[in-house]
Amino acid sequence: MTGAAAARSAAIRAARGAAHVALVTVVAVIFLAAWLATGATPAGADGGPHVASVNSGADTLTADGCAGCHRAHTAQGPMLLAHPEEEEALCLSCHGSAGTGATTDVETGVQYALGAAGIRGGTAAGALRSGGFVEARIDSASPTRISFPRIQGSDVVTTFSSRVGVLAEPAPVTSAHLALPTSSVAEAGTAWGNGVEDSGPGPNADLTCASCHNPHGNRQYRILNPIPGDGDGPLVEAGADASITDAALPSGAGAAGVRNYTIQDGRTLQDVLDAGLGPTAGDYWRRYLPWDGVPTWNGTVIVPATGVAGDRPMYVPGSATNLTAFRSQISAWCSACHTRYNAPNSGATTPSGDDRFAYRHTTQRTECTQCHIAHGSNAGMAGTVSSAAPYPDGSPSGSSRLLKVDNRGTCQQCHDPTGTIPYTGVINP
Amino acid sequence: MRRWALLLVGGAVWLFLAAIPTLADGGPHVAPANSGFSTLTADSCAGCHRAHTAQGAMLLAAPSEEALCLSCHGADGAGATTDVESGIQYTVAARTTGSPVLGALRNGGFVEARIDSANPSRVTYVRNTAGDTSQRTKVSVLASGQPVTSAHIAFDGTAVVAKGIAWGNISGTPGTTFDPASNPGGTVSGMTCASCHNPHGNGNYRILKPIPAPHTETGDTFAAATTDIAVTDAALPPQDADGNFTDVRNYTVIQSKGGTGTLLASQVLALPGYTNLMGDYFHRAVPWDPAVDYTAPPPSGVTANDAPNGLASTFNGQINQWCSQCHSRYLAVTTRPYETNSGDAIFTYRHSNTSNKPCTTCHVAHGTNAVMNGTFSQARTYPDGSAGGTDSRLLKIDNRGTCQACHDPTETVPAGTFYGPTPSPYTP
Numbered sequence: 074m075t076g077a078a079a080a081r082s083a084a085i086r087a088a089r090g091a092a093h094v095a096l097v098t099v100v101a102v103i104f105l106a107a108w109l110a111t112g113a114t115p116a117g118a119d120g121g122p123h124v125a126s127v128n129s130g131a132d133t134l135t136a137d138g139c140a141g142c143h144r145a146h147t148a149q150g151p152m153l154l155a156h157p158e159e160e161e162a163l164c165l166s167c168h169g170s171a172g173t174g175a176t177t178d179v180e181t182g183v184q185y186a187l188g189a190a191g192i193r194g195g196t197a198a199g200a201l202r203s204g205g206f207v208e209a210r211i212d213s214a215s216p217t218r219i220s221f222p223r224i225q226g227s228d229v230v231t232t233f234s235s236r237v238g239v240l241a242e243p244a245p246v247t248s249a250h251l252a253l254p255t256s257s258v259a260e261a262g263t264a265w266g267n268g269v270e271d272s273g274p275g276p277n278a279d280l281t282c283a284s285c286h287n288p289h290g291n292r293q294y295r296i297l298n299p300i301p302g303d304g305d306g307p308l309v310e311a312g313a314d315a316s317i318t319d320a321a322l323p324s325g326a327g328a329a330g331v332r333n334y335t336i337q338d339g340r341t342l343q344d345v346l347d348a349g350l351g352p353t354a355g356d357y358w359r360r361y362l363p364w365d366g367v368p369t370w371n372g373t374v375i376v377p378a379t380g381v382a383g384d385r386p387m388y389v390p391g392s393a394t395n396l397t398a399f400r401s402q403i404s405a406w407c408s409a410c411h412t413r414y415n416a417p418n419s420g421a422t423t424p425s426g427d428d429r430f431a432y433r434h435t436t437q438r439t440e441c442t443q444c445h446i447a448h449g450s451n452a453g454m455a456g457t458v459s460s461a462a463p464y465p466d467g468s469p470s471g472s473s474r475l476l477k478v479d480n481r482g483t484c485q486q487c488h489d490p491t492g493t494i495p496y497t498g499v500i501n502p
Numbered sequence: 503m504r505r506w507a508l509l510l511v512g513g514a515v516w517l518f519l520a521a522i523p524t525l526a527d528g529g530p531h532v533a534p535a536n537s538g539f540s541t542l543t544a545d546s547c548a549g550c551h552r553a554h555t556a557q558g559a560m561l562l563a564a565p566s567e568e569a570l571c572l573s574c575h576g577a578d579g580a581g582a583t584t585d586v587e588s589g590i591q592y593t594v595a596a597r598t599t600g601s602p603v604l605g606a607l608r609n610g611g612f613v614e615a616r617i618d619s620a621n622p623s624r625v626t627y628v629r630n631t632a633g634d635t636s637q638r639t640k641v642s643v644l645a646s647g648q649p650v651t652s653a654h655i656a657f658d659g660t661a662v663v664a665k666g667i668a669w670g671n672i673s674g675t676p677g678t679t680f681d682p683a684s685n686p687g688g689t690v691s692g693m694t695c696a697s698c699h700n701p702h703g704n705g706n707y708r709i710l711k712p713i714p715a716p717h718t719e720t721g722d723t724f725a726a727a728t729t730d731i732a733v734t735d736a737a738l739p740p741q742d743a744d745g746n747f748t749d750v751r752n753y754t755v756i757q758s759k760g761g762t763g764t765l766l767a768s769q770v771l772a773l774p775g776y777t778n779l780m781g782d783y784f785h786r787a788v789p790w791d792p793a794v795d796y797t798a799p800p801p802s803g804v805t806a807n808d809a810p811n812g813l814a815s816t817f818n819g820q821i822n823q824w825c826s827q828c829h830s831r832y833l834a835v836t837t838r839p840y841e842t843n844s845g846d847a848i849f850t851y852r853h854s855n856t857s858n859k860p861c862t863t864c865h866v867a868h869g870t871n872a873v874m875n876g877t878f879s880q881a882r883t884y885p886d887g888s889a890g891g892t893d894s895r896l897l898k899i900d901n902r903g904t905c906q907a908c909h910d911p912t913e914t915v916p917a918g919t920f921y922g923p924t925p926s927p928y929t930p
Contacts, residue, residue, distance in 0.1 A: 292914055
């Protein structure tokens with residue numbers, strides 16, 4: 074070997090060393106994804122063509138998944154997508170109500186069990202965390218609430234945990250982040266709160282599935298784009314990445330290799346099926362896991378909660394790898410678009426300086442997904458006041474704003490502004 | 503026309519005898535001889551034609567055109583350095599099984615190819631001042647041939663399926679004329695060597711026909727191009743005082759930056775550290791890895807475009823135009839064709855052929871051994887909607903690794919990251 078060649082080899086080794094560090098961090102994902110890449114679709118394994126380590130080249134430079142969605146010369150959609158018209162058509166070919174390529178049906182808000190052929194079966198496993206774009210299964214009319222004590226200064230005050238259950242049959246959505254042709258949702262087309270202070274209600278935005286998700290995978294929770302957006306303005310896209318930690322890809326066979334996308338506990342679809350609670354189990358509110366595992370009052374002191382405070386998607390009791398950073402991360406992510414909704418704990422009492430989003434509910438202690446779902450909600454806004462509540466631009470709207478509870482029941486899930494409910498485990502209604 | 507053809511035939515005679523097996527390049531295919539430009543007593547006509555005892559159409563000495571071509575260029579041929587069945591070039595024309603191999607042919611082979619399609623190597627680098635990253639990839643050479651999985655001609659004994667459609671072919675201006683009705687392309691009745699090559703020579707790179715012509719019969723709908731496309735050739739190899747060639751062209755994937763250092767077999771053999779496993783089938787950039795700081799845009803000129811003819815500034819554009827003579831609607835050199843609707847019912851949005859990624863970046867012309875065994879790749883239909891099976895579409899990398907050769911859609915790979923095996927030799 075010549076001196077120049079040796080120097081080059083050393084440089085290559087150094088560069089490879091750096092790459093190796095990155096590889097080590099995803100080594101588990103890589104091995105699992107190798108299986109997934111070949112067995113994913115239509116074999117029902119999780120990730121399908123969306124596994125980052127496959128599409129990035131980390132574990133193979135002969136990926137197959139590209140052909141699942143793209144055509145180089147005969148594409149029917151922009152960005153060389155195989156399907157015509159809208160990007161949604163391609164996504165829904167697997168993830169729609171008529172799709173069979175994925176267990177998740179984002180149109181009707183349900184995750185199915187695997188069928189005999191290893192693809193989507195006909196049995197519902199549970200309701201999707203983010204609802205659905207056409208129908209959702211949120212029992213928004215019938216929340217249940219339990220009071221518990223909380224220290225506030227030198228006082229013990231009342232707060233609440235709630236449970237928002239699951240409907241046996243889906244109901245049409247009343248708001249959604251996408252207005253699919255098959256839904257009755259009227260898309261406002263406005264990214265509320267996006268932009269700098271005093272920049273109005275927000276610019277227009279044209280959302281697609283890929284506005285929020287990177288279908289190629291990116292190691293983020295739910296393959297969320299670190300910088301969401303529509304790519305062509307006038308939406309003001311974030312200047313920095315918003316990272317959301319993901320759980321490791323599941324490694325099992327069959328349903329054990331499929332993630333749990335429902336509101337039930339469990340890391341995998343198999344966990345959900347093994348629990349045997351049925352498709353109407355779970356809690357859309359998730360302030361405590363379980364909802365009633367709250368602190369109690371023994372007459373003298375507060376007894377610590379038996380449950381876990383705060384939402385953790387794909388929660389496994391006792392696991393060291395639960396997504397404990399989820400709440401703060403998801404608020405930061407949502408705020409990448411809804412910039413001026415991001416509010417400190419003092420936001421309700423301290424003016425932001427913005428003439429429109431002046432005082433704001435905290436998004437720190439209460440994450441965005443505590444009150445809202447991401448895809449679509451069937452919550453009803455039939456009340457006189459709720460049905461007339463204007464959008465931030467002043468236009469009237471009966472939209473349910475992706476809330477999980479009818480009317481403004483959302484407020485009541487944590488607050489008793491009357492001060493009449495004791496913190497002694499009172500269950501309402 | 504007949505007179506012109508006779509002139510060609512006459513001129514070829516001399517060349518044929520002079521060419522084989524004396525290692526001379528061009529064989530009976532040199533235009534000046536066959537055209538009559540250099541002689542009107544050519545000998546080489548007799549190498550391929552019989553005036554009265556021909557065994558094949560067009561007075562060919564062999565039963566078929568392929569049989570004739572393969573008598574020199576086939577695996578058992580001994581009249582040319584190039585074995586287009588096995589996808590290799592030998593160092594001598596009078597070759598036998600044990601003859602030294604110069605390298606792997608750029609265009610693969612019709613029966614076997616030596617493309618290491620399963621093991622590409624890739625480096626991620628910063629391509630512009632905004633910090634955007636891209637990838638550069640090498641597809642190496644196998645030590646032995648593997649059965650082809652797609653080819654432009656379906657030879658007996660291969661798994662290649664002749665679909666009889668020139669995909670994307672349409673009457674009109676390539677890249678401009680489209681069809682709002684579903685029209686996968688003009689039908690043809692077959693492909694032969696002479697569909698693309700003029701065996702008499704014509705001064706074009708690889709004696710490519712300015713207007714390629716698949717075999718058609720009554721009822722076929724293939725629309726031939728109407729405008730010549732030239733692909734500039736390199737100069738012929740040097741000749742001795744008697745006019746005999748003293749060197750052979752390099753038809754392999756072994757290429758130095760700019761191509762001028764590897765136009766001839768002798769230049770290839772003289773490369774430092776030469777082995778016949780050298781070469782990069784992807785050749786989007788030559789060399790594939792500039793081996794400079796990957797975290798900043800490469801300095802101008804550190805690599806060059808693909809240039810098998812030694813003309814790095816023009817080859818890509820010319821070969822694009824030439825391929826599009828038949829595959830008209832694949833030509834996508836307009837602005838952002840991947841997000842601009844062409845108006846065609848099938849070729850609606852199309853991958854760009856610009857920015858140093860012509861047709862020959864992703865595809866070989868003869869045949870490839872790339873494997874399409876992935877779930878999605880196997881499920882891909884042809885443009886007419888029929889099942890594509892494991893047809894590899896002349897791609898150079900297994901499944902859809904071709905996409906990954908340039909793209910990281912996850913945006914998770916930092917500059918300076920290497921994936922894949924370390925090529926050996928590393929370059930070229």
